[in-house]
Amino acid sequence: MGQLQLAGVTKSFGKAEVIQPTDLEITEGEFVVFVGPSGCGKSTLLRMIAGLEELTSGDIVIDGRVVNDVAPVERGVAMVFQTYALYPHMSVFENIAFPLRVAKLPRKEIESRVRRAAAILKLENRLDHKPAELSGGQRQRVAIGRAIVREPQVFLFDEPLSNLDAALRTEMRVELSRLHNSLGNTMIYVTHDQVEAMTMATKIVVLRDGHIEQVGTPLELFHRPVNRFVAGFIGNPTMNFLKASCLGETGDGVQLRLETGSVVTMPVEGAARQGDDLTLGIRPDDLVIAEGAARFEMIPEVVERLGNQSVIHGADMAGEPICAVVGGAEPITQGQKFELGFHPDKAHLFRPDGTAFARRNTALA
Amino acid sequence: MASTSSTTAVKALSFRIVMWLFALMTIIPFGLLLLTSVKSKQDLFRGAFALPDYPHFENYVSAWVDGHFGIYFWNSIIVVVPVVAISIVLGLLTGFAFAFLSFPGKKLIFVLLTIGMMVPTEAFIIPLYYEMRYLGLINSYAAMILPQIAMSVPFATLFMASAMQQLPKDILEAAMLDGAPRGMILRKVIVPLMKPSISSLGLFLFIWTWNEFLIPLILVNDDVYRTMPLGMLFFQGRYTVNTPVLTAGAVLVIAPIIIVYLIFQRKFIEGLTAGASK
Numbered sequence: 001m002g003q004l005q006l007a008g009v010t011k012s013f014g015k016a017e018v019i020q021p022t023d024l025e026i027t028e029g030e031f032v033v034f035v036g037p038s039g040c041g042k043s044t045l046l047r048m049i050a051g052l053e054e055l056t057s058g059d060i061v062i063d064g065r066v067v068n069d070v071a072p073v074e075r076g077v078a079m080v081f082q083t084y085a086l087y088p089h090m091s092v093f094e095n096i097a098f099p100l101r102v103a104k105l106p107r108k109e110i111e112s113r114v115r116r117a118a119a120i121l122k123l124e125n126r127l128d129h130k131p132a133e134l135s136g137g138q139r140q141r142v143a144i145g146r147a148i149v150r151e152p153q154v155f156l157f158d159e160p161l162s163n164l165d166a167a168l169r170t171e172m173r174v175e176l177s178r179l180h181n182s183l184g185n186t187m188i189y190v191t192h193d194q195v196e197a198m199t200m201a202t203k204i205v206v207l208r209d210g211h212i213e214q215v216g217t218p219l220e221l222f223h224r225p226v227n228r229f230v231a232g233f234i235g236n237p238t239m240n241f242l243k244a245s246c247l248g249e250t251g252d253g254v255q256l257r258l259e260t261g262s263v264v265t266m267p268v269e270g271a272a273r274q275g276d277d278l279t280l281g282i283r284p285d286d287l288v289i290a291e292g293a294a295r296f297e298m299i300p301e302v303v304e305r306l307g308n309q310s311v312i313h314g315a316d317m318a319g320e321p322i323c324a325v326v327g328g329a330e331p332i333t334q335g336q337k338f339e340l341g342f343h344p345d346k347a348h349l350f351r352p353d354g355t356a357f358a359r360r361n362t363a364l365a
Numbered sequence: 366m367a368s369t370s371s372t373t374a375v376k377a378l379s380f381r382i383v384m385w386l387f388a389l390m391t392i393i394p395f396g397l398l399l400l401t402s403v404k405s406k407q408d409l410f411r412g413a414f415a416l417p418d419y420p421h422f423e424n425y426v427s428a429w430v431d432g433h434f435g436i437y438f439w440n441s442i443i444v445v446v447p448v449v450a451i452s453i454v455l456g457l458l459t460g461f462a463f464a465f466l467s468f469p470g471k472k473l474i475f476v477l478l479t480i481g482m483m484v485p486t487e488a489f490i491i492p493l494y495y496e497m498r499y500l501g502l503i504n505s506y507a508a509m510i511l512p513q514i515a516m517s518v519p520f521a522t523l524f525m526a527s528a529m530q531q532l533p534k535d536i537l538e539a540a541m542l543d544g545a546p547r548g549m550i551l552r553k554v555i556v557p558l559m560k561p562s563i564s565s566l567g568l569f570l571f572i573w574t575w576n577e578f579l580i581p582l583i584l585v586n587d588d589v590y591r592t593m594p595l596g597m598l599f600f601q602g603r604y605t606v607n608t609p610v611l612t613a614g615a616v617l618v619i620a621p622i623i624i625v626y627l628i629f630q631r632k633f634i635e636g637l638t639a640g641a642s643k
Contacts, residue, residue, distance in 0.1 A: 050542060051542075052538050052541070052542070072541055072542045072544075073541070073542060073543065073544030077542075078542065079538075079539070079542050081535040081538070081539060082535075083533060083535045084535075085533070085535035085536045085538070085539035086536075086539075087536065087539075087540075087553075087554060087557075088558070089557040089558065098540075098543050098545075098553075099543035099544060102543050102544045102545045102549065103544060146539075146543070150543075
């Protein structure tokens with residue numbers, strides 16, 4: 001129970017097609033995160049699964065049943081909203097009990113289910129309070145409690161942590177992962193925060209302009225992005241992109257020259273012609289000081305010291321923006337040029353249309 | 366720098382003076398009415414602003430008893446309460462329909478409601494009279510209650526629909542996902558959230574219905590059915606010379622409105638400003 005399938009699903013508002021034909025399989029017990037920039041259609045897709053938006057075409061199948069025309073309550077899904085969507089005039093108990101009262105469950109059953117959910121979410125002492133008397137994190141837990149008591153096949157979360165401060169967001173992130181481990185239900189989670197996606201998901205769906213760019217585990221997306229968009233979206237700080245010119249293919253891969261003049265041979269599969277304008281992608285934490293087969297110089301503009309590491313923002317000698325993550329003890333100072341390098345097997349190579357060359361190193365670590 | 370702050374201060378002062386003038390223009394006539402209502406006839410000749418030796422509350426007793434305001438007051442209550450209550454209930458139902466449902470002719474009905482609000486009572490009072498006579502309702506409470514419900518429903522519908530559209534959409538969708546049917550969403554979720562708007566609407570309808578003059582004047586001619594404003598007209602005819610008793614009668618007519626406003630004041634202001642900010 002808790003399997004979900006999207007088959008050729010589309011959604012248009014007037015002439016604007018906000019969800020392009022989409023196919024997706026979600027198996028039981030997965031924690032799937034829809035991630036993408038604002039306006040990519042991730043919330044619309046979630047609302048279509050919930051039954052709050054009608055489909056323009058295609059089918060949504062939950063546990064083998066097409067639910068296109070099934071009322072939200074009968075789909076076996078429960079949703080947690082970004083704004084909590086609590087009933088402000090009801091106590092925490094009544095908020096959590098509301099769907100059970102609607103379902104006309106016996107009083108004792110309601111009482112026991114609410115108490116159980118409250119215990120899971122550490123809300124036992126708050127049951128008599130009104131939502132206005134709770135903190136943001138507690139309100140979000142009440143909203144989750146309201147979803148839990150319905151015992152749904154699929155939980156839907158629409159950016160549930162966006163309204164919380166950074167510390168609370170981290171705490172709730174862990175709590176949600178813990179909840180997923182203990183309940184084992186299928187969960188679909190929408191966020192624009194790639195850190196949430198990476199830390200919580202068993203499967204990430206990256207969306208852009210109503211189209212799925214890539215589906216995979218967090219490490220697959222991190223190490224084998226299919227295109228430049230996914231590579232830039234996943235990972236923090238963002239991947240560096242350096243312009244490069246193809247010098248031709250060798251037995252070891254594709255040889256290219258960076259704007260700084262360095263020549264690198266990238267261990268990738270796929271054809272490239274001499275003179276092609278390619279893009280080399282290298283994550284900030286894969287750049288090392290004065291090490292690696294490919295070297296270039298960087299002029300730091302801003303040095304963010306985080307203690308255990310420092311994040312350096314600046315540019316290479318060709319003026320391309322560079323971000324590097326180095327050890328916290330490194331004596332890097334603003335304006336003082338230093339040499340950086342990387343190992344080609346850590347880097348990514350993208351074609352002019354943005355698609356990635358397959359890397360020969362297939363390990364996900 | 367100094368000249369900027371002095372200009373700002375002058376602007377603020379001018380604004381305050383204008384506001385005070387408006388406030389005084391509103392308060393002074395009302396204060397004079399209250400003052401005159403507790404004066405004797407002799408006190409009156411000493412000037413409009415002269416204070417009486419002691420308050421003559423007997424003017425109120427005289428107005429209440431001789432002016433039959435006791436009967437008029439209860440008649441007004443009998444008319445106002447069902448008009449306000451039924452209009453609010455109907456307004457909630459129709460407002461819900463216009464705010465959230467799709468049905469054929471929605472736009473046309475909406476336009477008709479708006480046009481209906483623009484027609485003055487004077488334009489339909491004669492046909493209304495014949496209609497009421499045909500139904501045998503002339504000289505009855507129903508003659509005052511039914512047309513006023515009909516007149517209130519369009520405004521109540523527009524007011525409620527617009528207030529409901531400002532409710533957080535997520536809460537209504539959460540209720541839908543929780544499986545609540547429409548009636549339950551309205552009763553258990555929307556109505557409790559709409560209390561300020563309902564108070565505001567109730568207050569508007571109370572004032573308009575309490576002050577309604579033409580409908581009772583034309584459709585009711587028996588003294589036992591007359592309402593407060595109509596009673597004031599006939600009282601004025603009988604007591605033109607006794608100004609303090611007349612003003613006491615006027616205070617009796619407007620007092621319920623003021624009392625109701627004071628009770629609902631906070632909710633009323635919340636209702637007027639609902640949705641203005643998050």
